[in-house]
Amino acid sequence: MRFSIILRYVGTVMLCISAFMAVSAFISYLDGMDSAFYPLLLSALLTLLLGVFPMLFVRKADAINNKEGFSIVVGSWILASVVGMFPYLIWGGEFNLINAWFESVSGFTTTGATILNDVEALPQGLLFWRSATNWIGGAGVVMFALLILPSLGTNKMALSSMELSSLARDNYRYRAQMIVRILLVVYVGITVATTLLLKLAGMRWFDALNHAMSACATGGFSTKNASIGFYDSALMEIILIVAMLLSSIHFGLIYATFARKSNNIFRSEVVKTYLAVVAVCTVIIAVNIYDAGVYDSFWTSLRSSLFQVVSLISTTGFATADTNLWAPLSIILLMFVSVTGACAGSTSGGLKIDRMLLFVKTLASRIRHQQHPNAILRIRVDGILQENEQIHSAMVFIITYVVLIFLGTFVNALFGLDLITSFSSSVTCIGNVGPGFGEVGSMDNFSSMPAILKLQGSLLMLMGRLEIFGFIQFLFIKWWR
Amino acid sequence: MNGIGKRVTIGFMSIVALLFVSGMISLFELGDLSNDTENILSTSKRNMELAKDMLKSSHEHSRAMLHLAVFGEKEYTDLANRSMSELEGCLAAARSESFNETCLDSLSATVSKIRAMSEKFLGGGTDTETHKESRDSVTFSTADLGIADASVSGKIWYDAGYEPVYTELTEQIKQFMTLTYSSLAPRAAQLNKNAYRSVAPVLLSLLVMIAIVLMFFYFIMVYCVKPVIKMNKSLGGYLSYRLPYEVKTELLDEIKELNDNIESLINISKQNNKQ
Numbered sequence: 239m240r241f242s243i244i245l246r247y248v249g250t251v252m253l254c255i256s257a258f259m260a261v262s263a264f265i266s267y268l269d270g271m272d273s274a275f276y277p278l279l280l281s282a283l284l285t286l287l288l289g290v291f292p293m294l295f296v297r298k299a300d301a302i303n304n305k306e307g308f309s310i311v312v313g314s315w316i317l318a319s320v321v322g323m324f325p326y327l328i329w330g331g332e333f334n335l336i337n338a339w340f341e342s343v344s345g346f347t348t349t350g351a352t353i354l355n356d357v358e359a360l361p362q363g364l365l366f367w368r369s370a371t372n373w374i375g376g377a378g379v380v381m382f383a384l385l386i387l388p389s390l391g392t393n394k395m396a397l398s399s400m401e402l403s404s405l406a407r408d409n410y411r412y413r414a415q416m417i418v419r420i421l422l423v424v425y426v427g428i429t430v431a432t433t434l435l436l437k438l439a440g441m442r443w444f445d446a447l448n449h450a451m452s453a454c455a456t457g458g459f460s461t462k463n464a465s466i467g468f469y470d471s472a473l474m475e476i477i478l479i480v481a482m483l484l485s486s487i488h489f490g491l492i493y494a495t496f497a498r499k500s501n502n503i504f505r506s507e508v509v510k511t512y513l514a515v516v517a518v519c520t521v522i523i524a525v526n527i528y529d530a531g532v533y534d535s536f537w538t539s540l541r542s543s544l545f546q547v548v549s550l551i552s553t554t555g556f557a558t559a560d561t562n563l564w565a566p567l568s569i570i571l572l573m574f575v576s577v578t579g580a581c582a583g584s585t586s587g588g589l590k591i592d593r594m595l596l597f598v599k600t601l602a603s604r605i606r607h608q609q610h611p612n613a614i615l616r617i618r619v620d621g622i623l624q625e626n627e628q629i630h631s632a633m634v635f636i637i638t639y640v641v642l643i644f645l646g647t648f649v650n651a652l653f654g655l656d657l658i659t660s661f662s663s664s665v666t667c668i669g670n671v672g673p674g675f676g677e678v679g680s681m682d683n684f685s686s687m688p689a690i691l692k693l694q695g696s697l698l699m700l701m702g703r704l705e706i707f708g709f710i711q712f713l714f715i716k717w718w719r
Numbered sequence: 720m721n722g723i724g725k726r727v728t729i730g731f732m733s734i735v736a737l738l739f740v741s742g743m744i745s746l747f748e749l750g751d752l753s754n755d756t757e758n759i760l761s762t763s764k765r766n767m768e769l770a771k772d773m774l775k776s777s778h779e780h781s782r783a784m785l786h787l788a789v790f791g792e793k794e795y796t797d798l799a800n801r802s803m804s805e806l807e808g809c810l811a812a813a814r815s816e817s818f819n820e821t822c823l824d825s826l827s828a829t830v831s832k833i834r835a836m837s838e839k840f841l842g843g844g845t846d847t848e849t850h851k852e853s854r855d856s857v858t859f860s861t862a863d864l865g866i867a868d869a870s871v872s873g874k875i876w877y878d879a880g881y882e883p884v885y886t887e888l889t890e891q892i893k894q895f896m897t898l899t900y901s902s903l904a905p906r907a908a909q910l911n912k913n914a915y916r917s918v919a920p921v922l923l924s925l926l927v928m929i930a931i932v933l934m935f936f937y938f939i940m941v942y943c944v945k946p947v948i949k950m951n952k953s954l955g956g957y958l959s960y961r962l963p964y965e966v967k968t969e970l971l972d973e974i975k976e977l978n979d980n981i982e983s984l985i986n987i988s989k990q991n992n993k994q
Contacts, residue, residue, distance in 0.1 A: 242937075276747070276748075276920075277916075280740065280744050280920050280923075283740055284927045287736075287737055287927065287931060288930060291730070291934050292934065292938070294730065295938035295941075296938070297969060327923060329916070330915045
């Protein structure tokens, strides 16, 4: 493995991040050179230098192998989180070292959990930077690298195969170069459309852009303390629901749908399952909270329920209501959707509906096999035959995911958090969701958590974003040889 | 970027630029910090001075009124008028320097009240618009008391009428001093933030610089030092044992040129030997 090559491509990602910092600094400048201007400008310069330096020495590689591609992805994410905290650290305020790290990791992993008690106290440049970290993370730091990597073919495949979950890769029926174009078109398209629609619905341009960036990245950073609840607008909620739903569906399928290809979202078994889960959970929660008297009318219950379910299942984390006040059944269902997550090949986190579907089919197959021991049973997802290796890998992933949630809960409880806060903060961090329940509810934040738990939370976020094994492998020095 | 010289220059220039920028930002933030500190100190000092002057003037006014009311010593009229003017001057100065407005408003009202009382007691004074309203509202005078003996009525006027307002005035002056101090607390907190902001850029720049220096060291070793060592070793092998000279360089710079030249030289040498 060539360390220099890794440094060069991680440097390319740093250049992209530096450009976004410069844009944020420009916004600060437009805002009357607010207090975030110098922190953002200096951070942009520092990141630029870190990015440019390897380029002076290392030549473009003709081809990079899987290990190198893998290390570029993981290294980029970790280094992005490190440089991403520079503006926060220099700006000060509520950001100490741990808080800045947490906020940065939360941004780049599109978790959207915050340590800020007063988001609105932040200057505009810094607010934009927060949303930008969501947006960059949502597209995948690697996608940016792919866009500007001038090399062809092999480089891109090596990187993209690590960036996208293995299940998502099966769905792509396009060449590697096309993947980048699809991601770009879909991602930018949804962001621009959402911004325009939110503006038309009455949001300020700045807020519309920030919320659109956050929604399309399924991040969840808002410019308001009360998140989307601040606006109390059904129209804005509908726009964001559509944006969140689209961003949580396989981008390749969205592209195929708009390009009128046969393998579109209307035919996808995974998407159908995903939408069915959303519909069923929404109705049950709406009935439950209406019955519990949380809202006066059923339609308000339905509206709140739909927004929260889509927000959590897409792992965005926007909020319109304090879900801590909802009935226990609703809370359990919201936790369930936080665990399942949305479709692979999107910007969302969580276990992914694809794996859940595979799990259910494997379970059904196992039961059938018990009844008919000699039967040869095949499992297909979206018409694609699933090999034993893939099924095994998905099952191991699910088990590891659950084990990590429980480990996280254990550590949280060890430091004195109550059960619901301990469990939900683990779920929300590893699933890159954002809000949990209890002390980390939709109207609360992570500021009161001990520093060690913030570090643990950020570790879970990184593990969740890098599909657990990606992160674990990176830590094994032996693997580097 | 091909040449070693350029690379090394850019490398060092990057480090210098980084130092310069972070230094400038720290300087800027330190400048801010210094201004804020100076501002807070001068505000605090001015607040003390004004409060001291106000207390002094009000005390002198009280002394003059005591002599006038109880002992009937008319020569204290000047002192009463002068101290009142000084008190009002202090108030005007405080207002112009943007001290706590709410506090100043109540202080101003009490001063007007005390002025109106003393003017009514002395039976004259300038009937300015500012004090007319206050004077009209003051009903407490010797005539109102209906006491014929001037010294007795004056003493009563001073004890029952003037002194409570004077006490109120001194309390308000003290409050003015305290409240101004309280309003300085958030600015002092900002000062702490500014101090942090002036240190953070330098610390981060140092961290980045360490990373860059390490990278610089690594790249110089990999792309400059190691190839030269390899070339030297391989050339030594060729000269001593006629081992084939095979050194590959990654960059298109002077090291590669040197390597190519050595190879050419060896080829020429081989051809000469054959001839």
